[in-house]
Amino acid sequence: MVETLQQLKNLFDRLTYKMIRPELFFIIKKKSLIHNLDPRTKLIFSVSMLILALLSTSLTYLFLLFIVTIIPLFLARLSKELLSILKFISLFAFLVFFFNYIFTFNLYLSFAMVFRLLVIVFSFLVFSLTTSPDEIVLMLYKLRFPFSLVFSLSLSIRFIPTLMRDATNIIDAQRSRGLETQKGNLIKRIKNYIPVFIPLLVISINRAMNVAEAMESRCFGAVKRPTSFYDIKFNKLDFIFLFFFFLFIFFLIFINFIFPFFFFKI
Amino acid sequence: MKLIEIKDLYFKYPFEEKYVLTNINLCIDSNESIAILGPNGSGKTTLIKHLNGILKPTKGEVFIEGKNTKEKSVAELSRIVGIVFQNPDHQLFSNTVFEEISFALINFGFNKEEIDRRVKEMLKYFNLEKYEQSSPLLLSGGEKKRVALASILCYDPKIIVLDEPTVGLDYFQRTALINIIKKLKKEGKTIITITHDIDFALEVAERGIILKDGKIIKDDLLINIIYEEELLNEANLVQPTLAKLIIELEKSGIKLGRNITTVEEFIRSINL
Numbered sequence: 129m130v131e132t133l134q135q136l137k138n139l140f141d142r143l144t145y146k147m148i149r150p151e152l153f154f155i156i157k158k159k160s161l162i163h164n165l166d167p168r169t170k171l172i173f174s175v176s177m178l179i180l181a182l183l184s185t186s187l188t189y190l191f192l193l194f195i196v197t198i199i200p201l202f203l204a205r206l207s208k209e210l211l212s213i214l215k216f217i218s219l220f221a222f223l224v225f226f227f228n229y230i231f232t233f234n235l236y237l238s239f240a241m242v243f244r245l246l247v248i249v250f251s252f253l254v255f256s257l258t259t260s261p262d263e264i265v266l267m268l269y270k271l272r273f274p275f276s277l278v279f280s281l282s283l284s285i286r287f288i289p290t291l292m293r294d295a296t297n298i299i300d301a302q303r304s305r306g307l308e309t310q311k312g313n314l315i316k317r318i319k320n321y322i323p324v325f326i327p328l329l330v331i332s333i334n335r336a337m338n339v340a341e342a343m344e345s346r347c348f349g350a351v352k353r354p355t356s357f358y359d360i361k362f363n364k365l366d367f368i369f370l371f372f373f374f375l376f377i378f379f380l381i382f383i384n385f386i387f388p389f390f391f392f393k394i
Numbered sequence: 395m396k397l398i399e400i401k402d403l404y405f406k407y408p409f410e411e412k413y414v415l416t417n418i419n420l421c422i423d424s425n426e427s428i429a430i431l432g433p434n435g436s437g438k439t440t441l442i443k444h445l446n447g448i449l450k451p452t453k454g455e456v457f458i459e460g461k462n463t464k465e466k467s468v469a470e471l472s473r474i475v476g477i478v479f480q481n482p483d484h485q486l487f488s489n490t491v492f493e494e495i496s497f498a499l500i501n502f503g504f505n506k507e508e509i510d511r512r513v514k515e516m517l518k519y520f521n522l523e524k525y526e527q528s529s530p531l532l533l534s535g536g537e538k539k540r541v542a543l544a545s546i547l548c549y550d551p552k553i554i555v556l557d558e559p560t561v562g563l564d565y566f567q568r569t570a571l572i573n574i575i576k577k578l579k580k581e582g583k584t585i586i587t588i589t590h591d592i593d594f595a596l597e598v599a600e601r602g603i604i605l606k607d608g609k610i611i612k613d614d615l616l617i618n619i620i621y622e623e624e625l626l627n628e629a630n631l632v633q634p635t636l637a638k639l640i641i642e643l644e645k646s647g648i649k650l651g652r653n654i655t656t657v658e659e660f661i662r663s664i665n666l
């Protein structure tokens with residue numbers, strides 16, 4: 129019993145450790161065709177897949193979408209990561225299946241809903257796992273978002289690891305003064321974290337002020353549309369990718385005309 | 395029984411490949427004063443975090459007063475080992491300096507009169523009486539450091555560990571800190587200081603441990619270490635001017651002996 133609990137705790141630690149590692153939310157750097165694509169191309173792909181996934185509840189249709197979504201992930205040489213993510217969302221997938229089945233007693237529909245979940249998650253991952261934060265920021269900037277907004281977004285991404293390091297240091301310092309976070313009932317436990325949150329807040333505000341001053345002293349905000357050192361451009365690869373993707377969409381529309389209700393049969 | 399005994403300590407952070415500490419063997423007796431020296435990223439802070447069990451060894455064992463740190467909680471070990479971390483901003487959170495210092499005492503279950511007595515004593519000891527009711531966050535850097543130190547010393551741990559205590563202190567605050575540490579030494583505390591400042595180390599410690607890339611490359615009396623120029627260069631440390639002078643004088647044939655640490659001693663030996 130104790131051993132099982134220990135194992136559970138280890139598993140939980142592993143999961144939370146992974147979840148709070150920002151590099152797993154964001155890009156996994158590799159050299160591949162997909163990584164070289166313009167972020168706008170990938171955004172078009174991800175958003176279109178998301179919309180397509182919501183159009184129908186046919187199992188064949190969603191399965192087809194699923195196959196098309198994972199092709200870019202394989203091209204990006206992320207098959208290993210794909211497996212670990214699949215493991216991670218299998219619980220959610222099971223819940224989706226379970227509740228759909230309970231309420232409809234329709235096996236086809238329940239499976240279709242699982243595939244819809246997978247398509248939504250994976251199409252998002254095609255974008256997020258292959259696009260660096262810098263590229264995302266640059267893309268938003270090119271899409272005419274205000275520079276100050278885009279810049280603060282990029283700063284907040286950049287400061288996540290710093291903040292986590294601070295949090296670890298603070299917890300260590302307070303534990304050295306006898307703080308035990310795992311003691312007492314729920315309210316007590318939340319209160320236990322006050323000595324951690326306050327220094328973290330103070331440090332973050334201080335740092336924000338310092339960063340703001342440093343930026344201003346380097347002429348931030350002098351012009352409305354600053355130039356950027358890196359650039360993103362549509363190249364041949366993007367057109368080829370989009371060509372195949374639109375071909376696929378035309379194929380779907382074509383099938384829908386030739387065999388009406390093929391995709392809408394439940 | 396040794397006060398601190400570290401046996402074949404290896405440590406790496408979970409899910410990382412590289413060992414931060416490798417093959418650390420260390421014995422520390424009570425009433426010793428030790429300076430841990432070494433370049434940035436050599437594992438100094440990681441090493442001292444093992445002393446009160448914040449980090450547990452990946453391989454090997456750490457014993458504090460004969461107790462294995464793997465079997466004791468951080469709170470239990472902190473009663474014996476008080477660690478003052480580098481940045482006081484990482485621990486100050488209360489409304490008043492009084493509350494800040496009493497935090498550890500409350501956690502360790504002291505009664506009200508005892509807390510009151512100890513905090514008052516600490517405030518006097520560190521010359522912070524006038525700040526008793528002011529916010530610790532609004533103090534100056536040196537005062538914050540003193541509050542952080544007081545909040546550890548108040549529960550009277552046997553071993554006091556100071557992580558880079560001189561960072562951001564001016565000359566007067568530094569001298570004041572040296573006097574405090576000397577006083578604590580006289581009271582029979584074991585003091586472990588992490589520092590880059592070898593002059594400061596000479597003032598407060600006798601034994602020096604040099605860490606590099608997670609290994610102990612030297613464990614000797616500081617008075618011997620300061621004459622080893624190559625070793626100091628390897629560890630990114632600046633040789634004290636006095637040691638340099640004595641070596642240069644030796645080269646030109648004037649032998650003064652190598653047990654001089656202060657300017658006064660140097661002048662006295664010249665007069666002979």
